[in-house]
Amino acid sequence: MNAMMHHEISPGLWTLAWRRLRADRLAMAALGVVGAFILLLLLSSSGLVAGDWEDEVAVNYAPPSFVGPDAAGAALARPQAPTPPNAFDPLAAELEVLKAEVHAGHPPRAKALTLPFGADKWGHDIVKKTIKGGETSIVVGLVAAFVAVALGTLFGALSGFFGGVVDDVFNWFYSIFTSIPSILMILTVAAVLQQKGVLTIVLILGLTGWTGPYRLIRAEYIKHKAREYVMAADAIGASSWRKMFSHIFPNVSHVALVQLSILVVGFIKAEVILSFLGFGVPVGTVSWGSMLNEAQNELILGKWWQLAAAAGAMALLVTAFSLFTDALRDALDPKIK
DSSP, rough: HHHHHHHHOOOOOOOOOHHHHHHHHHHHHHHHHHHHHHHHHHHHTTTTTTTTTOOBBBBBBOBTTTTTOHHHHHHHHHHHOOOOTTTTOOOHHHHHHHHHTTTTTTTOOBSOOOOOOOTTTTTOOOOHHHHHHHHHHHHHHHHHHHHHHHHHHHHHHHHHHOOHHHHHHHHHHHHHHHSSSSHHHHHHHHHHOOOOOOHHHHHHHHHHHHHHHHHHHHHHHHHHSSSHHHHHHHHHHHHHHHHHIIHHHHHHHHHHHHHHHHHHHHEEEEEEOOHHHHHSSOOOOOOOOHHHHHHHHHHGGGGHHHHHHHHHHHHHHHHHHHHHHHHHHHHOOOOOO
16 A cells, blocks of 8 residues: 555656656766866865966976977976176076075976976966866856856845835846846946955856846746645745745746856856956966966967867866756756656
């Protein structure tokens, strides 16, 4: 009898969604790629991976190993000829003392002529720099998307549930934000805040990106507040906040989750644009956007590997996240059986 009752229980929305995702090989492959990036982020933030990305391990602009060392790099790596005795250098003595102090107990090691994916103009390993830059870009994308979805969900719930004047006020704010092109709104907020930093970028993107989730969540709350289960909660004396977030929100949470995954992709690209334009991370902090900013000058010299590494890593993550988002949207669609 218990077995029959167990089999009669229909699976929930999340169980069905997970079954559909597991059946989609492309979605699972995309999820694996995203998971690998998240794992690298955790290892990088803990210092286990790319913690020494600022070490000058190679000559300036060391090319990738499959390209081979160039003549300029080989010349830089060769020991320099000593200064002739008759040449007078007033700072020679002080420089020798400084070199001795810096290298005391730490003899300088020879710099590599090539690295697996090359080096930048300071001799930093591009692979480690890309991993460290991904940490910044992914954190900005995830945290800013969470802020935007949290604001959009809160505003949409208040507007859709209460209606009336509350709905009019939030719709007024929504109209203001959507009437201005998003890139201009982002640059305007960046110019007002002025201070550079990861937190500033998160605030810029989070405070300008809530309109999409707001529109969808508001529509869902307008639809659900007239359902029988909400009327039943009202009959037993449930408060408005309890009805909004304990009864209605679990039934519309899939909309917020899909919006979160969509905004992560958009905000990673937005961070790259902001850093490329000089409104992003400060000096000393690396991100994919700052790497692309440096790469535009390197291309003139024919040094393409930093651009290829940053753009390739970003393209791989954004493509995988986009594919997973599409699959997640289909899996959570109640019309798909």
